[in-house]
Amino acid sequence: MATNLAIDPELLDRALRVSGESTKKAAVTLALEEFIARREQRRILDLVGAVDWDESFDYKSERSR
Template sequence: MATNLAIDPELLDRALSVSGVRTKKEAVTIALREFIARREQARIVESFGTLDWDDDYDYKADRRSRDLDGEPVE
């Protein structure tokens, strides 16, 4: 899919320089992937502290009750 974009040439030159790639397409693709990953990570970070926590939960006892495959020990 061909797309025409007016990208700041100085930004594109810097992206080429710091990325080490040879083409503008590669630089833009990397930039978009990193942008998406950063936004997705930010959404995860925003969820920190929003889960209910059970202070009485004994994770060590839970681990002892399971085998190496995570199956309950009988």
């Protein structure tokens, strides 16, 4: 799917330099993948403390099924 985007040329040059990618497409693809991964990780971190931990739960016994 071809998409035309107006991307700041200086920003794109920096992305190419920092990423080590040889093409603009590869640099943008990598940047999008990393952006998505970071946002997904942030959502996981938002769950920290959201679950009550049962101190009496014996997780080792569950391993020996």
